[in-house]
Amino acid sequence: MDIPETQYAKSGDVNIAYQVTGDGPFDLVFIPGYVTHLEIQWRMAGMAPAFERLSSIARLIRFDKRGTGMSDRVSGAPTLETRMDDARAVMDAVGSRRAAFYGLSEGAAMSILFAATYPERTAALVVRSAFPRTMRAPDYPWGMTEEEYARVVERDLQIFGPRARAREAVRALVGNLEDEAIDAVVDEYRLGSSPGALKALHGMNKEIDVRAVLPAVRVPTLILRGSEDTVVPADLARYISSRIPGARVVEVAGASHLAFGKLALRVVDEIKRFVTGVWEAGGWEEAEPDRVLATVLFTDIVGSTARAAEVGDRAWRGLLGRHHELIRRELVRFRGAELDVAGDGFFASFDGPARAIRCARSITAGVRDLGLEVRAGLHTGECEVMDGKVGGIAVHIGARVAREAKPGEVLVSSTVKDLVAGSGIRFEERGTAELKGVPGEWRLYTVAES
Template sequence: MSDPGLEIQTIGAFELRRGEALMPLPSSRKTRALLAYLAISGRRHTRQSLCELFWDTTDDPLAGLRWSLSKLRGLLNIDDLEVLNSDREAVWIDTELVTLDKDRLNALGNQTGYAEKDADEIWKATTGLPLEGCELPNLSTYMTWVESYRQDYLRLRGSVAKRFARDTDLPWEIRDKWAERWIKVAPYSRGAAFTAFECKYFAAGRPAALSLASNLTNSFGEAGIEPPSFEIEQSKGADVGRRQELAPTEQQIRFVEGLDGVSIAWASVGDTGSPPLVKAANWLNHLELDWDAPVWSPLFKELSRTNHFIRYDERGCGLSDWDVDEITFDKFVEDLEHVVDAAGLDRFPLLGISQGAAVSIRFAALYPERVSKLVLFGAYDQGWRYDATPEQVREREAVMVLTETGWGMDNPAYRHVFSRTFMPDASMEELDWFDEFQRLTTSSENAVRFLEAFSTIDVRDDLAKIQCPTLVVHSRGDMRIPFATGRLLASRIPGAQLAGVDSQNHLLLGRESASTRFVELVQDFLASP
């Protein structure tokens, strides 16, 4: 089998190339849009779902789909290579046979070691509005997906520009170039504004920096946003100093009692004068053990530098009561409400991870006046019992039996069922820590009760009720909750932004670059208007 050499240009005018040759695209815009959707999503789609997305208003949507697929097969498939595949139920593109121009930008944004010159070439080669010529204004669900792709592209460019603008090993003139790019991509980012000012000061001098500061101050003022403090005397190294400032190391742990008498442990850390950020509980939490853990600890400490960060242990685990009558989804949502009330918060951004994302979704749907922004990571909107095959049901229930019998044993083999899928890239030392962490966090009985509660989660009807700006972040190689699940969830939340990080881990390790990228995404999103 030979390589077809197919590359799809998604940024700027939508184009298809085989080698150096530009291929003529179908005249039908809907067919081009179908090609873009299949190639970028990179997964199987049922014929029914494609009909609903592209042909829901026609008399014979299946006929329309068949016609478009016939055009794409003639364009993509050559000799014995089937780039476009289909069966009676589904349609998909073999992504190993196609490259996207955004792949180079993704690599640049998620890897280290690129020479600045090479990064500059990639930046220039990936400039433009994504999916030009693929717009279908009358198809709102499809256009929501297009907009999420465009937003992901902008965030990715912003993270690339930010990295080089803040690279202290580069000359100020080079950093200034990247700082200008960053502020263009993120015009209301206070971090981008200060960095642009700092770089301009040392690259072009005081008058140029003062002029830029004046323009930025006016721009922020017109948007109703407080600009950063442009202090000339503190400019050199001031921003670096702020980023390197140690986060508070002491948490304040308190307890709040639910309506059923269950005691919920919650912690706050960071300057109480800083903007609040609440993290919904997820399995498994322990306020003391995970503060210095190799998994989420770097994220917690980084977020507490800029926010009054509040989190809590779920009922049945951690420092919260273990002996409880109910471990249910409704109680999880109720406990979140008690915590934010105890913290005295009226309106706040909410961060949900894994099944904590579903809790956050329900809370935001029930109390839209209280949630200012929503960040979801590794999210899913329904438990496995809703669409599992009989074989999958047997497998899942067998895991519950193993959990109940082996959770508390010294032999970690049973708990490896979870740790290997949560963190497939973890080292043996990290797996050993996670195994012990699980054992100390909850009982085997409660672990089974959690698994049962998660299996019946259903917030699908809540997604359309979300009224606040929402960022959905997902590991592209997540082995526990596939990236496609996060993408579909984002498409169903009005105006939601989708961003991928390059990792196979459902729980990000603090040492991996994806963790750094995740923090940047969250901070930039929270700082945006």
């Protein structure tokens, strides 16, 4: 197969490089992990045949994530939320309304988040070498310690050092391939990234935690793992499958964390078998999702009754009108959807938690110019979709979080905090709280001033 033309989709102000190959009956979007370079990959004997085989069954859509490969370089590393925006921009550019997603390594976390957030655009999900969280926690023994992760970063940065050390670093990821194949991967990583960009990517990956999202994935899901994967523990595949409804696990004999050559073709065969089965079962038929992952925002004015009595009815109506105009302006700016207004309180939803936080922060700052204080609360969770609005326990949790907020404070649940890795948003712990009508204790965080 000839190297296809590389094209560019605009995602905000950033150009995302993408390629489309094949003309199968359905679309397959590949979300890679780590570092890629679209054109160099076609020159890699261990990788090109896998792309050719995938292109024989589907219209294969691939792209270099921002900051890597042929896409625009950016400062820092993109968040999972931003990478979802990039994936949608590429899908829109090629006219793909619905696709199967194949997420590899850290690309699996973004694919999981995408499938839960945009089920109307996701027909099926395949993840390989997936980890829902990077770092160890009391309830998550498979993650790395700070010391272990620091060693991984130091090792991977050797890719930009002497070639002998670069080969050792790559072998830790791909297994014991021949030197020629290892050198091809070294070249791809060197040309597709830089020491600073790779370090920033590791910084973002360190904060990944999509565990709370797993039960919200409602599309057919296949979890692949290599039997020789020394990066991701075997138990993690079972952990993920136990939390995604209906997901199943397939182990690819002989494959490492990444796969090349004949092993890559074995992986492709499993993907082909699964995705083709979903297609033949009518999985691409459009249906309105009845559940979706969303971030809900609640705001209300502090001391509104006393303030209304102080200024009088007419002045209060004018002040309330300006308050409403400001919030609606910010909702448009940050792509929020206004769902309800009750007196001086707003209820809105967002498809990304970082956008929701920034909107809430802008609102709390903006209303001070009106002489008002608002409190804001946010939660991300699986919501029921009813007549274009969202409901369910996640909405109740968001409302309860807002009630815990102090004047001028933006208060979020731990789920929101976990999902904005790499965003630069800082938090201060507020301890735990019992939310009325919601089981258990909830850890809450204040959004720190920028």
